[in-house]
Amino acid sequence: MSRMADDDPSRASRMSQASRTPRTPTAQIVVEILELLAAHTDREHGLTAAQIAARLGVNEKTVRTHLRAFGDMTPLGRKVGHLGRADLAHAESADPRPGWYIEPVFDTAQMRLLTDGVMLSRPDGEYLRDLIAKIYSFAGRSGQLRGLTRLDTPKNYNTEFLNNIELLNDAIAHERAITFHYCTYDIDGRLVPRRDGDGTIREYHVDPYHLMYKNNLYYLLCHMHVYDGLSYLHVDRIRDLRLDEADHSIVKRLDDFSDEPDRPFDITHHMAQRPYPVNGPAVPISMRITGPLEPLYDWFDDADVTRAGTVTRNGTARPVYEVHVVANERATLWWALQYADGGDIEIIAPSSLRERLREVGARLAATYATTDAADESSPCA
Template identity: 30%
Template sequence: MLRQGGVAMYAKQPKKLLIMNILDILQRYSDEKHRLSQREIGDLLRSRYGMTADRKAIKRNLMDLLEYGFGIEYTEKPRSRLNPGTGQLEENVVLTDFYLTREFTDAELRLLIDSLLFSQHLPRSQCNALVEKLKGLSSQYFRSHMKHMSKIREGQTDNRQLFLNIELLDEAIEKRKKVAFHYLEYRTDKRQYPRIRSDGSVREYVVSPYQMAAKEGKYYLICNSDQYDDVANYRMDRICDLIILEESARAFETLKGAGGCALNLEDYMKRHVYMYASGDGMARLRIAPFLVSDVIDLFGKDVTFSDENDDGITVTVYANEMSIEQFAKSYVPHVTILGPEALRVKVKGMLEQALEGYR
């Protein structure tokens, strides 16, 4: 077997491969903007696959592919041809401009690839492999347009167990079983190690898993830790040595703050802006007018705006308490917590303590 341009070539191609080679040509060299005539398909068969076929054979195999359900589009063009027997012009139809329709548009593939490149929970090698698979869903012309795309950023996870963890957690969630794992953290040598207890032993986490979700370029496991009654979030890229236990998982409805209801992922993600695990509640904030877009981006459109003037706007939001706290600290001095009083006092004390460090 020989190779030319990344395409396998046999010294003499079996005729049975003709239909497969034609399909491969359509996958590699055609799209809506790059259509192929039967002659061009024949030229590619000869130059790329070392196979010759007349137009009748090419057309017959193209029709077979259509009959088998492949999404192939083409154009019918009328053509006049002189009949040598009668000397009369005869009208017939020529099929041309063949191309293979795609499951994803190039714009959709670009969006998916961008999401991979800027995610931080995938190891670099696995991310590159996924990108190559996505590129293969379009033609070679899409690949040529991808050369200018941004390189994968530094800071991606070093944990290569991510995909295995996803499979195991899917199984555990489906079977409603608890899982156990170790949790990685970086040290000053910039390498990851399992988190340890005060006595130096590796700490084991036992949790009831409910859902996996992506947020701000990171992937989280939403679960309940055995020793607590509320919801916890763990970074998927930091979980290692995961095993499924025989013990049944605790029902989400029984957790504090669940209100006896099952997990509503959309609502949960909206309230847990920064994926912190703490209680939810109503809060009132006074923000600078230019932060309206940021508030909606973070907390959604269920917030209420009031008391608007040139100096600021009052926002009422129902969200995770630590998320509200983090938002207020991140946008100092343009955000002031008006209530609840306990949260206002807490953040005020933290800001006063931080100010001491600058004196």
């Protein structure tokens, strides 16, 4: 938190008053008091009426009158109050300061969540630093920016990313179709546009519906006109985004993909059924889990779990659970494979998912049948 200089208040007041017109307009005083509180106070640092008067070069009685009036209202939607020493008895900062303060726009928890969300988007480093600085200042924490003096821009940063977010928001709000190029990685890890077989850059025509974070990636939920179902695209891979020139209207609305006719599409429910964002229906899935339930509830919010007994492994009793979820098969396949090493998750039904897991297991067994194959083919062997 930046601190106002505590020189001689009377001297500062005389100097400020000398440079002012004889009668400062009341509206100007009100604005300047609020600006001063916003810049120099928070829930653990206040300013006295005398300090404010000295800084603004106005009568202390005038300042007190306005401060009391602020206390009976919420200017700019923010509470103005007074901190006494008793209020600061358990302050966490090293230099708590009694006096008048204005409530920050964001509390510390909200600031942290917003900042982490900004970090996930991986924008340009300099823009990121400035944006986080604004979030911190709204939370009255501008003095904590010392660690944000330098933030690196990601190697594959999309210079169009921020502009694309604005265009996507507008297109979604006004139900307008969009056109863009979509990128993949080249051998050096750079993002390059996808191309058709003849080398022409492929162009995609899309109905945009929703922007969302999932698994630390920023997705556009949309309908690509060349497909029947929904698609989930990485926003940072979109290039040359623009509204369709011939017809701005979307081909399909999101509600057209609802599982229940005549009912709105429930996007929260839809995404909860997909540990990974993939297209296709959600089906009832049964499984048996031995041991902790973290792998389940870290990915599935609405699981139905029943305790089914106990087994002993290596002398340790472990609980066994019967679990039922409604989820996309392909997404559940990927989820189950990442926990296959422990052998604590067994898919019971549907049989189609068990068969897909068996096929993947057979391919892995064939690939790694000879454990020293890589060493034998190595020129250094």
